[in-house]
Amino acid sequence: MSKRRSTINPLVIEMTMTAILAALIILMTFTSIGYIPIGPVKMTLLTLPVAVGSIVLGARSGIILGTIFGLTSFYTCFAMDFVGMALLAINPFFTFVMCVVPRVLCGYLPAVIYTAISKKGTKNTMLAIPVAGASVAI
Numbered sequence: 001m002s003k004r005r006s007t008i009n010p011l012v013i014e015m016t017m018t019a020i021l022a023a024l025i026i027l028m029t030f031t032s033i034g035y036i037p038i039g040p041v042k043m044t045l046l047t048l049p050v051a052v053g054s055i056v057l058g059a060r061s062g063i064i065l066g067t068i069f070g071l072t073s074f075y076t077c078f079a080m081d082f083v084g085m086a087l088l089a090i091n092p093f094f095t096f097v098m099c100v101v102p103r104v105l106c107g108y109l110p111a112v113i114y115t116a117i118s119k120k121g122t123k124n125t126m127l128a129i130p131v132a133g134a135s136v137a138i
Contacts, residue, residue: 018061021053022068029072040083046072050107051136055129059111066107070100110135 028034028046035042046069054062074096077084087095110132117128 014057014061017057018053018064021049021061021065024049025065025068026072029076035076035080042081044073047106047136050103051110051133054107054110054136055114055132059108059115062107062111063104064107066104067100069106070103073103074099106136 025034025046028049034046035044037043050062050065050069053065077088077095077099084095084099087098113135114128114132117131118125
C-alpha cells in the first residue's frame with residue numbers, strides 16, 4: 001500500500017480546529033459548564049480550550065480564542081455577573097480592557113512559551129506542555 005499525502009491545506013485544518021474550540025468556548029459560556037460560582041465570584045474553566053488551542057495550533061489561534069474568551073467574559077458582565085455589573089457601572093472602557101486584554105494574553109503566551117521551550121529538542125516537549133499550560137493560570 002502506498003501512503004497518500006493529504007490534499008487538505010494545513011491552514012484549513014487550523015481554521016477548523018479554531019472554529020471548533022471557539023464554539024466550545026461559546027457553549028461553555030452560556031451553559032453552567034464554563035463558570036462555576038463560588039460565593040460572589042465565579043471560577044472559569046474557559047481557559048482550558050484556550051490553552052489547548054494555543055499550545056496545539058499556535059499563537060494565531062491562541063489570540064483568536066483568547067479574544068473570543070475575553071468578549072464572552074465582557075458579555076457576562078452585562079447579564080450574569082454582579083461584580084462585573086458593578087465594575088461596568090464605574091468605568092465601561094476599563095472593564096472592557098480588563099476583560100479582553102488578559103484573556104488575549106492567556107491565548108498568546110502559552111504558544112510563545114511552548115515554542116521557546118520545545119525548540120531545544122524533543123525531550124523538552126514533555127516539559128514544555130505543562131509549563132505552557134501552567135502559564136495560563138498565571
